[in-house]
Amino acid sequence: MSPAGAPLTHPTREMPANSNALIRRLQSLSRLTPTERSALWELLHAWEWVPAGAVIEREGDCSGAIHALLAGLACRHKDFRDGRRQIIAILFPGDLSRNLGGAARPTDHHVRALTRAKVVRIALHHLEAVIEANPGIERALHTATIVEGAVLRAWIVNLGQRQAHERLAHLFCEIAHRMANCDLSRPDGSFELPLTQKELGAALGLTSVHVNRVLQKLRAEALVEFDNGVLRIREMERLRGIANFDPAYLSNWGHGQAP
Amino acid sequence: MSPAGAPLTHPTREMPANSNALIRRLQSLSRLTPTERSALWELLHAWEWVPAGAVIEREGDCSGAIHALLAGLACRHKDFRDGRRQIIAILFPGDLSRNLGGAARPTDHHVRALTRAKVVRIALHHLEAVIEANPGIERALHTATIVEGAVLRAWIVNLGQRQAHERLAHLFCEIAHRMANCDLSRPDGSFELPLTQKELGAALGLTSVHVNRVLQKLRAEALVEFDNGVLRIREMERLRGIANFDPAYLSNWGHGQAP
DNA sequence: CGGTTGATTGAGGCTGCTCAAAAGGTGTGG
DNA sequence: CCACACCTTTTGAGCAGCCTCAATCAACCG
Structure with a gap:
């Protein structure tokens, strides 16, 4: 401090x-x-x-x-x-x-x-x-x-190749990692993410209606909670598997110091 | 040499x-x-x-x-x-x-x-x-x-928001401009583009089958010719309109010299 | 000539969109 | 405090864009 x-x-x-x-x-x-x-x-x-x-x-x-x-x-x-x-x-x-x-x-x-x-x-x-x-x-x-x-390239892959649920899962994984990097995660791993479903759709190339349905599926499978602008990833491992998410692109190995 | x-x-x-x-x-x-x-x-x-x-x-x-x-x-x-x-x-x-x-x-x-x-x-x-x-x-x-x-961001917009025919039109416009920047255009504006339809699909997040059908539509409307690895844009203005293409992102205004 | 790769075409199906409406939340003004 | 507007979420029904699977055709090559 x-x-x-x-x-x-x-x-x-x-x-x-x-x-x-x-x-x-x-x-x-x-x-x-x-x-x-x-x-x-x-x-x-x-x-x-x-x-x-x-x-x-x-x-x-x-x-x-x-x-x-x-x-x-x-x-x-x-x-x-x-x-x-x-x-x-x-x-x-x-x-x-x-x-x-x-x-x-x-x-x-x-x-x-x-x-x-x-x-x-x-x-x-x-x-x-x-x-x-x-x-x-x-x-x-x-x-x-x-x-x-590197993040832009990951988004291109996400938009070009993944289906809606994989896409959302990938975005959530990325956000979770970047939140943690900024020390914005709570002890239980949840964090404030006050995005509307329309905004999620605008990031994912989906309509808010479809985001809503995909979100319900992720919720139903107990993968995430997303209420009141708070996202909690309940099963990061499974979510990563769905998204095929590899966090390497978010860090800076090789140059300077590692996180 | x-x-x-x-x-x-x-x-x-x-x-x-x-x-x-x-x-x-x-x-x-x-x-x-x-x-x-x-x-x-x-x-x-x-x-x-x-x-x-x-x-x-x-x-x-x-x-x-x-x-x-x-x-x-x-x-x-x-x-x-x-x-x-x-x-x-x-x-x-x-x-x-x-x-x-x-x-x-x-x-x-x-x-x-x-x-x-x-x-x-x-x-x-x-x-x-x-x-x-x-x-x-x-x-x-x-x-x-x-x-x-800037190009990566344009691709994100392309993949996220545009439909197949707009997407292909946008990619063609971008490639045409970059070809011209590299002095790879022929006098009539055509240029060698030896990409397969599968590769175009891989760039656009589409299957080769669908690329084929979209390509046929562009051809039928006399917008482009694409045969034997040569692309010729017959009506750039209309193609730009379909793609909502603005070439500004490809150049470097403001810094150094303009092209 | 057979083998391979790419372009083309067709039929059918799924993902995700459109349109519409209702329900829940929030802030504002009367 | 309620009424009202507004926004977001949720749900439903129907549709369309794009995919999958499959087959045919054309070109090239050893």
Whole structure:
């Protein structure tokens, strides 16, 4: 809890680095020096809460800023004119709205808060200046981009090859692992997941009606409980078997430190 | 053909940089100095041809090397034990088997030649040394990663929301644009695309039987011709309309130079 | 010529969609 | 406190997109 303030020059007593989701994330991807941690900390103090449903970044935006999610859940999604919506990715605390290096391009999708969310806007020139002085941060950000790419590929496989119940099972497995990585799981393994069935459908390429029926089947087989925005996976092993889920893609073996 | 052992002081007459697909690609993503171009050239002289179907990189591989595709087509794909296969991405000349920074992790999918392909293996430590001396190369590689991410997101939308005929139309549009970017289109806009209907199905999450029927419909409406491994889009505008295709995600506006 | 691979066609069936309506929950205003 | 609107979940009936299985045809190759 307390900052573990090992002074280099003298990293402030005010920097509870471990309480910041982005710093925690980057630290798990690549080692950060105390200087780098405090440089990050400087970027992140002007956060604010936004309500569920708020648009964090609009499609077409090229305002020269990126946003970091510090608490809550968000998603990337693309809307069609006829009402179809695809959720492309789910963002957890510590995720960024854009990848470094692509920040100058207009975004091709919306980023939206799925829950009340703690968000900080980071001006691009500001971030670049910090990176300039702290190459370790750049390395960590690029590693984050790599892991995100692996998740996108897993989603493609999920949408392309699996049937509805396998698809939902896989999504639940992924979310459970990422929740645990963010320390958002309760002791019994359950966690808050305030997604509607419509939103699950938008992530899975299914209608909310069908999600409902599939969910009932998973419930009936005592695999999961999902009520009141809380998901509890009762039999992870069987669920993993159904989904053919392998969590390797979510971690960063090989580079930096392992979780 | 000949390795062009150029001293980096004088940018040799032997370096037809524009004849190398990777150099051309990176150049289009970010400006490269002559020194950087020749440093890249050094990395790429030991290429070889591999036959169609050859595995370029195996799932689970962590050999400390990445592969660059210099000619031909390749794909990333994931296989299930029961025979299902999803093609996750199509690689064009100038694409890499892995993203820089993730090269030390074991790959989570196969990379396979779709046609006879010109491939060069690049040892990781070698690449890192070159990047160390030429930061412009690193920037270009990261931009390539960003663009690749945009393509993955477009595939997720395609698989999740579009019906078979829209899906196929979208894939054809994407391929046509990327072919043109690689100067692989003929004057009449047609190009070689030696994919089987089974492979198209594996990319689109459809069976080859259904791909066949959808293809017939597109043909019947005079939208495309697809015979003998050659695709010709006869009415790009209408095809784009069906697919709801917007090519913006394939380019790199904002950073470096525009195509 | 037989063997193999890919394209094509047909019949039938299942998964997941559409349309519709009812039930449960929540917040708002009278 | 109730009435009302609104959203989400749930359920049902019918349909359609896509799959499965199977067979035929065409091209290529040793």
